[in-house]
Amino acid sequence: xxxxxxxxxxxxxxxxxxxxxxxxxxxxxxxxxxxxxxxxxxxxxxxxxxxxxxxxxxxxxxxxxxxxxxxxxxxxxxxxxxxxxxxxxxxxxxxxxxxxxxxxxxxxxxxxxxxxxxxxxxxxxxxxxxxxxxxxxxxxxxxxxxxxxxxxxxxxxxxxxxxxxxxxxxxxxxxxxxxxxxxxxxxxxxxxxxxxxxxxxxxxxxxxxxxxxxxxxxxxxxxxxxxxxxxxxxxxxxxxxxxxxxxxxxxxxxxxxxxxxxxxxxxxxxxxxxxxxxxxxxxxxxxxxxxxxxxxxxxxxxxxxxxxxxxxxxxxxxxxxxxxxxxxxxxxxxxxxxxxxxxxxxxxxxxxxxxxxxxxxxxxxxxxxxxxxxxxxxxxxxxxxxxxxxxxxxxxxxxxxxxxxxxxxxxxxxxxxxxxxxxxxxxxxxxxxxxxxxxxxxxxxxxxxxxxxxxxxxxxxxxxxxxxxxxxxxxxxxxxxxxxxxxxxxxxxxxxxxxxxxxxxxxxxxxxxxxxxxxxxxxxxxxxxxxxxxxxxxxxxxxxxxxxxxxxxxxxxxxxxxxxxxxxxxxxxxxxxxxxxxxxxxxxxxxxxxxxxxxxxxxxxxxxxxxxxxxxxxxxxxxxxxxxxxxxxxxxxxxxxxxxxxxxxxxxxxxxxxxxxxxxxxxxxxxxxxxxxxxxxxxxxxxxxxxxxxxxxxxxxxxxxxxxxxxxxxxxxxxxxxxxxxxxxxxxxxxxxxxxxxxxxxxxxxxxxxxxxxxxxxxxxxxxxxxxxxxxxxxxxxxxxxxxxxxxxxxxxxxxxxxxxxxxxxxxxxxxxxxxxxxxxxxxxxxxxxxxxxx
RNA sequence: GCCGGAGUGGCGGAAUCGGUAGACGCGGGGGACUUAAAAUCCCCGGCCCGAUGGGCGUCCGGGUUCGAGUCCCGGCUCCGGCACCA
Numbered sequence: 001x002x003x004x005x006x007x008x009x010x011x012x013x014x015x016x017x018x019x020x021x022x023x024x025x026x027x028x029x030x031x032x033x034x035x036x037x038x039x040x041x042x043x044x045x046x047x048x049x050x051x052x053x054x055x056x057x058x059x060x061x062x063x064x065x066x067x068x069x070x071x072x073x074x075x076x077x078x079x080x081x082x083x084x085x086x087x088x089x090x091x092x093x094x095x096x097x098x099x100x101x102x103x104x105x106x107x108x109x110x111x112x113x114x115x116x117x118x119x120x121x122x123x124x125x126x127x128x129x130x131x132x133x134x135x136x137x138x139x140x141x142x143x144x145x146x147x148x149x150x151x152x153x154x155x156x157x158x159x160x161x162x163x164x165x166x167x168x169x170x171x172x173x174x175x176x177x178x179x180x181x182x183x184x185x186x187x188x189x190x191x192x193x194x195x196x197x198x199x200x201x202x203x204x205x206x207x208x209x210x211x212x213x214x215x216x217x218x219x220x221x222x223x224x225x226x227x228x229x230x231x232x233x234x235x236x237x238x239x240x241x242x243x244x245x246x247x248x249x250x251x252x253x254x255x256x257x258x259x260x261x262x263x264x265x266x267x268x269x270x271x272x273x274x275x276x277x278x279x280x281x282x283x284x285x286x287x288x289x290x291x292x293x294x295x296x297x298x299x300x301x302x303x304x305x306x307x308x309x310x311x312x313x314x315x316x317x318x319x320x321x322x323x324x325x326x327x328x329x330x331x332x333x334x335x336x337x338x339x340x341x342x343x344x345x346x347x348x349x350x351x352x353x354x355x356x357x358x359x360x361x362x363x364x365x366x367x368x369x370x371x372x373x374x375x376x377x378x379x380x381x382x383x384x385x386x387x388x389x390x391x392x393x394x395x396x397x398x399x400x401x402x403x404x405x406x407x408x409x410x411x412x413x414x415x416x417x418x419x420x421x422x423x424x425x426x427x428x429x430x431x432x433x434x435x436x437x438x439x440x441x442x443x444x445x446x447x448x449x450x451x452x453x454x455x456x457x458x459x460x461x462x463x464x465x466x467x468x469x470x471x472x473x474x475x476x477x478x479x480x481x482x483x484x485x486x487x488x489x490x491x492x493x494x495x496x497x498x499x500x501x502x503x504x505x506x507x508x509x510x511x512x513x514x515x516x517x518x519x520x521x522x523x524x525x526x527x528x529x530x531x532x533x534x535x536x537x538x539x540x541x542x543x544x545x546x547x548x549x550x551x552x553x554x555x556x557x558x559x560x561x562x563x564x565x566x567x568x569x570x571x572x573x574x575x576x577x578x579x580x581x582x583x584x585x586x587x588x589x590x591x592x593x594x595x596x597x598x599x600x601x602x603x604x605x606x607x608x609x610x611x612x613x614x615x616x617x618x619x620x621x622x623x624x625x626x627x628x629x630x631x632x633x634x635x636x637x638x639x640x641x642x643x644x645x646x647x648x649x650x651x652x653x654x655x656x657x658x659x660x661x662x663x664x665x666x667x668x669x670x671x672x673x674x675x676x677x678x679x680x681x682x683x684x685x686x687x688x689x690x691x692x693x694x695x696x697x698x699x700x701x702x703x704x705x706x707x708x709x710x711x712x713x714x715x716x717x718x719x720x721x722x723x724x725x726x727x728x729x730x731x732x733x734x735x736x737x738x739x740x741x742x743x744x745x746x747x748x749x750x751x752x753x754x755x756x757x758x759x760x761x762x763x764x765x766x767x768x769x770x771x772x773x774x775x776x777x778x779x780x781x782x783x784x785x786x787x788x789x790x791x792x793x794x795x796x797x798x799x800x801x802x803x804x805x806x807x808x809x810x811x812x813x814x815x816x817x818x819x820x821x822x823x824x825x826x827x828x829x830x831x832x833x834x835x836x837x838x839x
Numbered sequence: 840g841c842c843g844g845a846g847u848g849g850c851g852g853a854a855u856c857g858g859u860a861g862a863c864g865c866g867g868g869g870g871a872c873u874u875a876a877a878a879u880c881c882c883c884g885g886c887c888c889g890a891u892g893g894g895c896g897u898c899c900g901g902g903u904u905c906g907a908g909u910c911c912c913g914g915c916u917c918c919g920g921c922a923c924c925a
Contacts, residue, residue: 224843224919231842231921238925256925269925308840308923335923342924349925355840356923429924550920620864622851627918634851634865640879641864647879689855699853702863709863716880782859787906789859813892827905833858837905 007610049545172475183303234429255343260408442505612745
């Protein structure tokens with residue numbers, strides 16, 4: 001080994017060796033699921049969210065993939081058969097927007113970006129299984145995206161319908177609800193407009209309950225992600241209640257979570273978009289005013305209309321409906337705070353016990369009626385200022401009087417159900433997933449529109465529907481695909497008559513909703529994947545990615561998996577058993593991302609200090625789950641650490657090989673040597689636990705610093721190198737440090753392992769600590785007086801409580817502290833502390 | 840407004856089960872080596888005081904406990920998610 005650590009040389013050497021090794025798996029991916037039984041090796045599927053090739057990877061990706069690489073190496077060395085694939089989420093707007101600017105086809109932009117990112121990943125030394133690489137924009141991949149879409153289409157899970165949708169006026173496309181943040185496009189930042197358009201939806205709402213229930217199948221997901229998904233799905237339990245118009249012409253159902261307050265309904269509201277509105281007011285004097293109000297609501301900015309603090313507005317229809325529980329007619333208004341796409345688009349208004357209804361009642365001079373009495377004075381206070389929304393007992397409610405809220409709900413639902421006026425109901429906030437995009441660079445939707453047959457699926461044997469080449473990628477409100485007339489115009493697969501292809505493409509989140517399955521058969525041309533292979537490797541044992549996908553990718557992928565399970569295509573219902581969401585790296589106060597222009601790539605750091613230092617640093621910066629502000633102030637610390645380790649190994653390699661068998665600690669007479677051996681074994685335990693159970697990489701690295709520092713200090717003294725035990729302890733410590741460091745900094749570790757006489761460190765079994773060195777013979781006893789630290793002393797492990805108390809009291813500082821006081825109590829925690837309580 | 844999470848040195852952070860607060864690293868100070876610098880190595884490093892000692896100290900105020908960064912109650916601040924969802 002060289003005298004001086006030159007990262008570039010070491011890294012070049014080992015990257016060349018690894019690329020010859022190829023996949024890090026011991027065997028190629030295969031359907032031989034008996035292999036596990038044969039080899040006794042459990043499978044572990046380690047996966048990081050695949051990158052979007054918009055240009056280069058930055059420090060956020062570096063942290064993500066380094067964590068995945070640590071886990072993959074760690075599990076492999078613990079004896080698992082590890083699958084650790086990598087690919088590219090390659091369709092999408094950035095490549096297309098670049099194409100619009102430069103005229104270069106998106107496929108080429110994408111190919112170049114992928115090559116660039118792959119180079120970056122390999123330069124960081126990640127042990128990915130490149131033999132299963134995939135890109136979602138390859139026809140061999142999107143063939144099966146289309147195939148899965150058609151299976152959904154057959155089942156009615158993919159459907160085309162007119163609906164109010166989010167329109168992004170900058171990117172000229174519709175967006176899913178999940179892509180709208182605070183009324184703006186998550187991508188372009190443009191204010192989203194509401195438009196009534198015919199679009200493709202996937203019926204994720206059919207799976208709302210499954211998505212909630214199956215959270216129990218998840219082994220270890222961050223609570224905050226589960227909470228976000230739960231809130232996003234937004235399950236509400238209540239009832240639908242049907243109100244009949246006074247003239248008996250219409251039955252209008254409402255959804256309510258508070259059927260117990262039915263007797264308090266004093267008016268009734270319809271969303272401006274409610275289809276009954278025109279019928280209701282037709283020929284009435286109110287028709288013009290209602291029409292005007294509906295029109296105004298339609299063109300209003302959605303964020304503005306949705307603002308919770310906005311003054312309530314509305315317009316009277318002049319019509320009344322009958323409250324089914326008491327036969328009372330109540331007036332019907334149209335109000336824009338009622339949403340058409342939640343519940344039924346109609347609401348029974350209970351101003352006494354709903355704040356929004358209360359505000360509306362105030363604005364329109366409508367009566368407020370108490371039907372719930374609160375348990376205390378405050379809750380029972382008059383309904384002058386605000387609605388009373390808390391728990392209580394039903395009053396002014398006929399047969400419900402005296403019942404608590406829960407009982408009253410049950411009773412009234414039963415009453416309504418018996419009379420056919422309502423029933424128990426559950427509603428969700430989750431909306432169907434809008435997947436069509438009016439853009440070029442995406443997976444074509446494999447549907448043909450025929451004048452006589454309507455919508456016809458492209459037959460499986462005609463898949464994939466290839467993306468046509470076009471001249472102009474500029475979106476013009478319809479997909480650029482529409483301009484490819486030769487492509488658009490086809491014969492109907494059913495009747496052979498003239499037909500036209502669907503020109504929308506799919507949301508890229510469709511592509512990434514099943515990629516983790518395709519890794520198990522990336523080249524397969526006869527199917528999306530093979531059931532037995534995919535069942536062997538799935539679910540992903542450890543998934544790692546950004547929390548920003550909590551209600552996007554992570555929800556969609558769960559949905560897809562459930563659909564595929566219901567289609568009998570896979571044998572599991574959840575794709576990701578354990579999930580770790582890493583914190584985001586911020587810079588200049590914003591998440592690091594290309595679109596924000598605040599990106600730091602790993603390249604310069606890798607160039608100057610090496611990949612190993614960069615890997616260590618991104619993990620050492622702080623807890624893996626925490627958001628951090630980027631700063632490279634501390635990088636040198638990791639680089640110095642590797643230099644120090646290099647010198648330590650250089651000095652100790654000459655001491656000969658460490659056979660790994662340690663003597664009985666009692667035989668080690670040299671106390672410095674014994675101390676170092678203890679630290680070495682404790683470090684094995686600490687690093688193992690930090691990776692395995694805590695995802696605490698920064699403390700694992702800190703423990704390695706301590707071990708190397710202690711060895712270096714002992715070496716510098718000269719004392720250790722002069723005794724046989726000392727030399728042995730140094731050699732052992734060096735070997736342990738190198739072995740444990742390998743998942744974090746694989747290049748230097750493999751190099752130093754070789755210098756220490758080993759080979760192929762990446763398949764070397766993960767060390768286990770020699771337990772004999774973990775049991776101390778001597779412990780430090782802390783002495784407190786009244787809970788305050790006064791002194792400490794060393795004692796043999798397992799000393800009797802009374803001995804410890806006596807020794808504590810004999811200490812001068814302790815004696816002084818209790819002098820003249822009465823000793824009331826002695827608390828002794830064996831091998832830990834003595835607390836003397838004196839007054 | 841509702842639901843999560845977090846507040847510890849100049850900075851990033853550690854303290855895993857209620858038991859030595861500040862591990863590890865950055866930055867800072869001092870020293871050794873050197874003609875010099877870099878590199879390396881060693882030492883110091885929460886605040887205050889009458890300094891081989893003592894007092895105070897983990898956002899603030901209470902509480903439980905022999906003992907609280909850690910548990911409980913109340914408050915403040917910051918971050919994230921949702922937000923007129925009936």
